Amino acid sequence: MKKLPKLFLPVTLLAGIVCGFLRNDMYVDAQGDPLGLIPLHHPNYPIIYGLAAVVAVLLIVYRFAGPKRPYQIVTKLPIAGIGAGFGALACAYMLFKTEGSTLMLVAQAMGLFGFWGLATAYFAGKRPSLLNMLLPVFVCFGMVLGNLTLWSRLHQTQDYLFDSLFYLFTAIYGIHRITAASGQKADDRAGFVWGQAALFCAIAAAAYGHILYFVSLSLWLLSTFFVTPCKMVLPAPAERLIKMLERAGYTAYAVGGCVRDGMLGRTPKDYDLCTNAKPEEIAKVFDGYELVKNGEKHGTVGVVVDQTLYEITTYRTEGGYEDSRHPDWVEFVDNVCDDLARRDFTVNAMAFNPAVGYIDPYGGQSDLFGRTLRAVGDPQKRFREDALRILRGVRFACRFRLVPQKDTLKEMIALAPTMDRLASERVFSELNEILCHIDEGDLLLYKDVLLQVLPELAPCVDFCQHSRHHRYDVLRHTEQVLCNLPADAPLRWAALLHDISKPQTFVQDEKGEGHFHGHAAESARVAEQILLRLKAPAALREEVVTLIAHHMDLLTPEKPLLRRRLSKYGEPLLKKMIDLQTADRIATGYKKEKHLQDRQKLLGVLKKLTKEEGRLEVKDLAIDGHDLIALGFTEGPQIGQVMNHLLQQVLDGKLPNDHETLKAAAAEFLKNQ
Ligand code: ATP
Ligand code: MG
Secondary structure: OOOOOOOHHHHHHHHHHHHHHHOHHHOEOOOOOEOOOOOOOOOOHHHHHHHHHHHHHHHHHHHHHOOOOOOHHHHOHHHHHHHHHHHHHHHHHHHHHOOOOHHHHHHHHHHHHHHHHHHHHHHOOOOOOHHHHHHHHHHHHHHHHHHHHHHHHHOOHHHHHHHHHHHHHHHHHHHHHHHHHOOOOHHHHHHHHHHHHHHHHHHHHHHHOOHHHHHHHHHHHHHHHOOOOOOOOOOHHHHHHHHHHHHOOOOEEEEOHHHHHHHOOOOOOOOEEEEOOOHHHHHHHOOOOEEEOOOHHHOEEEEEEOOEEEEEEEOEEEEOOOOOOOOOEEEEOOOHHHHHOOOOEHHHOOEEEOOOEEEOOOOHHHHHHOOEEOEOOOHHHHHHHOOHHHHHHHHHHHHOOOEEOHHHHHHHHHOHHHHHHOOHHHHHHHHHHHHHHOOOOHHHHOHHHHHHHOHHHHHHOOOOOOOOOOOOOHHHHHHHHHHOOOOOHHHHHHHHHOOOOHHHHEEEOOOOOEEEOOHHHHHHHHHHHHHHHOOOOHHHHHHHHHHHHOOOOOOOOOHHHHHHHHHHHOHHHHHHHHHHHHHHHHOOOOOHHHHHHHHHHHHHHHHHHHHHOOOOOHHHOOOOHHHHHHHOOOOOHHHHHHHHHHHHHHHOOOOOOOHHHHHHHHHHHHHOO
16 A cells, blocks of 8 residues: 555644634533633534544544554653543543533543553553453443434534544444454553553544643654654675675565564564575575575575575475475566565565565555464465464464454464374474463464364363362463463473363362362373474473473472472472462462462572572482492492482481491491391
8 A cells, every 4th residue: 555645644633633623612611611722613513524524534544544653652652641641631621621411421431440440451461351441432332322312402413423423433443452452462552552542532632622632632643753663674794695686686685584573673583585596596696605505496595694694595486285284386486576475474474675675565564563463365275285384373473462364363273183294393393482472362262273283282171170279271270370481491381281181180079179189290291292292302391291290299488398309300490390380379360479479488498598508419419329339239229229318318407418427327228228
């Protein structure tokens, strides 16, 4: 879509303010004096309303055709917040001064509370209650009703009809924004809500023209003006490579993930380049550079600059995909847009060149800032071609808080069974990333996809725990545990699988209370099977299995207990155990504060222990295997047994870690055998 001129929004809003001024005479206080900045009496209502309607239409046009900026309101949060404050003041002022209908006043008050509650909830990083979400919407419908009542009573058709339409529009807009807000991170949400509140009042300013609304509007405008959309800055070597290709007569762009990340102001993992030069031509242009050619068959040549590898790929289209994994054929093409068409999602199908700017034929930028995950082209076709895209979709949605577009989500779920043909390593690596980015609501939203690759989780869905200690069913509880942990892969895997065997170990006592004896060990066993199947790295697998197997072991802030655990697991793993146990307890849905305090206490004691004593292991004992053999022990498992026995004695403070004492204790042990 063609870009709107920069002045479009300010001019439109200014026109709105003028309309507001012109209709100031409608609102009078108890003494009959007009409210507002310039109390103009204007009998020519149809013209004013005509103008106001034009403003409304222009605002809608701006909404759909204007620049889609990255949460501009967020960045200038304080200004937008102050704007919202002024708007709220204006509402309160109008409430006391005008002679509106009671219904309208009540609606307006509810709206204020609604916005206030929403903003508070979002600020606290919590999910706001449904009531808080819906109040601002109710208020608008309330205003519609109020205006229609007045209309029927006073028969001033134009006045109230316009007001009704205005509120109707605001309500629909509100629903739209609330839906879009639901998946975002707490930081984004706070600014977003304040911005919406400011905008709400700002639109009202256009209608009422009151000074306070006017201030609110100006501040909101100001908050959006300050922000410039993130401009992509390529690292010098990438820019140099592009320039060299261009000088040789080819076109070249940065493409894919780096453009997406750059647009969001994040640092990309790597910079992929693409060009119409064929692989052998790329090699020729970079003659003298260190080249990596093992991807040449697929059109990729790696060029090493300043010890960094840049992959340059020839524009290509693909086709076939008989196996839902690999294209049957690949064809080099000359146009970057044809290359972008083969990419998975619109947010990944953008290219950038410093001289040309962005190439974005599928609306990736607008989707990125509108927080939408959309397949490039026909989603069914795209997921049929390569089933990995389904998991990639979940990954990008979680990582960038994108909401999958309806058809994209539908096809992701419908075609999830085709993922059985994917290589385990690729499934594991996607799941790994998904787990590290998962947030509230994601596990349930994508369960139909995730259960295809983790079918062992299926019995946990909606599995009621019949326990007064648990507020949630097993899967919801699992999701809560995940969201209360840092983004560490082994921890997140442990969280995902820690209760996987609860349904199988479930029993109910005579009072109807649910119990899950042995579920930790059983879940650890199932987790091991799953991670073996997914070909997870052995170190991760072992860590996850240990974390799960011991997630029910009581951890209390007592030195002897923690000393023993520290000796057995080491500090990093023990800290993770504490984190997992805390998250597990918080995810019961009760006493969050207490569990967080317990965690602090545990960490405090652990910190002291590690600082004062460090980790004591068998190898740190003041005695070794040779000493034991000299005492008469036989080589083999017996040595390990005795060493462990001695270690426990030292850890419990029963023996000092001293050579002679330990030797005597070992001799005693041998005597009692
Ligand atoms: P990340 O930041 O995680 O590396 P990315 O978007 O760069 O994300 P890559 O796997 O590195 O992801 O892929 C680079 C680009 O190649 C993607 O942005 C996308 O355009 C394209 N791509 C990768 N895998 C696929 C696929 N399976 N189907 C279609 N396009 C793909
Ligand atoms: Mg990448």
